[in-house]
Amino acid sequence: KNEVEQSPQNLTAQEGEFITINCSYSVGISALHWLQQHPGGGIVSLFMLSSGKKKHGRLIATINIQEKHSSLHITASHPRDSAVYICAQNYGGSQGNLIFGKGTKLSVKP
Amino acid sequence: DTAVSQTPKYLVTQMGNDKSIKCEQNLGHDTMYWYKQDSKKFLKIMFSYNNKELIINETVPNRFSPKSPDKAHLNLHINSLELGDSAVYFCASSLGQGVDGYTFGSGTRLTVV
Numbered sequence: 489k490n491e492v493e494q495s496p497q498n499l500t501a502q503e504g505e506f507i508t509i510n511c512s513y514s515v516g517i518s519a520l521h522w523l524q525q526h527p528g529g530g531i532v533s534l535f536m537l538s539s540g541k542k543k544h545g546r547l548i549a550t551i552n553i554q555e556k557h558s559s560l561h562i563t564a565s566h567p568r569d570s571a572v573y574i575c576a577q578n579y580g581g582s583q584g585n586l587i588f589g590k591g592t593k594l595s596v597k598p
Numbered sequence: 599d600t601a602v603s604q605t606p607k608y609l610v611t612q613m614g615n616d617k618s619i620k621c622e623q624n625l626g627h628d629t630m631y632w633y634k635q636d637s638k639k640f641l642k643i644m645f646s647y648n649n650k651e652l653i654i655n656e657t658v659p660n661r662f663s664p665k666s667p668d669k670a671h672l673n674l675h676i677n678s679l680e681l682g683d684s685a686v687y688f689c690a691s692s693l694g695q696g697v698d699g700y701t702f703g704s705g706t707r708l709t710v711v
Contacts, residue, residue, distance in 0.1 A: 521700070525639075531688060531702040572639065578696050585654055586633075586696065588641040 494575050494589035501596050507562040509592045511575030519578040520558050521586065522549050526571045534560070534573075565596045601625050604689050604703035611679055612711055619674045619706045621689030627701070628693060629653075630672035632664060635686040635705070644687075647672050648695075679710045 491514045501507055513520070522534040535542050535549040537558060542549050546565075551558040562569055575589040602623045611617050623630060631646040631654075645664040646654040652664065661677045676683060689703040 519696070523702075529686060529707075530704045531690075533699050533701065536699045574641065576641075585643050585646070586631075586641075586700065587643075590638075590640055 492575055492577055492587055492589040494573075494592050496592060497590065498593045499595070501565050501594070503566055503596055503598050505565050505596075507565050507569075507594065507596075509560045509573050509575075509594070511558045511560070511589055513556050513558075513575075513577045513587075515556075517577045520551050521576040521578060522558075522560050523574040523576060524571050525574060525591070531574075536578075562594075567596045567598050570595050601701050602689055602691055602703040604687075604706050606706060607704065608707050608709075610709045610711065613679055613681060615679050616675070616677045617679060617708070618676070619687055619689075619708070621672050621674070621703055623670055623689075623691040623701070625691055625701060626693075627691035628669055629691065629696065630666070630669075631690045631692070631700075632672065632674050633688045633690060634658075635688060637685070641688070645672075645674075676708075679708075681710050684708055684710045 493512045495510045520537045524532045524534050537549055537551040546563045548561040572591040572593050574591045576586045605620045629648040632644040633641050634644050635641045643656055644658050647666045650666050663675045665673045686705045686707050688705045690700045692700045
């Protein structure tokens, strides 16, 4: 069974703190995605990873293929980072399917 | 210039009705998807279309049917709506099988009363 597990489920931080959200998956993948869903409901694609590390502004995503694990880091967190962060894995091949984790709800307090 | 647009944004309807949600993308992507987000905010694939052919059809009721008049559009038709169909439905698109990332619409909140 293909599963994507995220932790923590909920996270509250003070502005400025370094934040880490973890994602583990059970089977091999072609790509791992990090998505952001704001309180208004829209979903934005943050990163797509198949190996190594990617950085965009204050956000960093890493993946360890051998350990089937990925992390999303936010440096110098800000209240506008408050959102649900969702990890999803892509099987590629003939499916192009996304299997989602249940999300991590992040709240950054000023 | 909205990349993936869904209409309507909100839909309130009675049980037993038939409704449609429309989705259009102007990105030139060749694969489009419908996802359902339940009350616990969990997302799950429903359908995808690649070059007007259905390539994924998860275990959704056959009351749900995707219709793609061309590769820029993937509409979702729902017959005989039930209370349990209440959810947020997201359309998305990608180039190929999604290994270059996905672009999501803003969602349609369906409420069945």
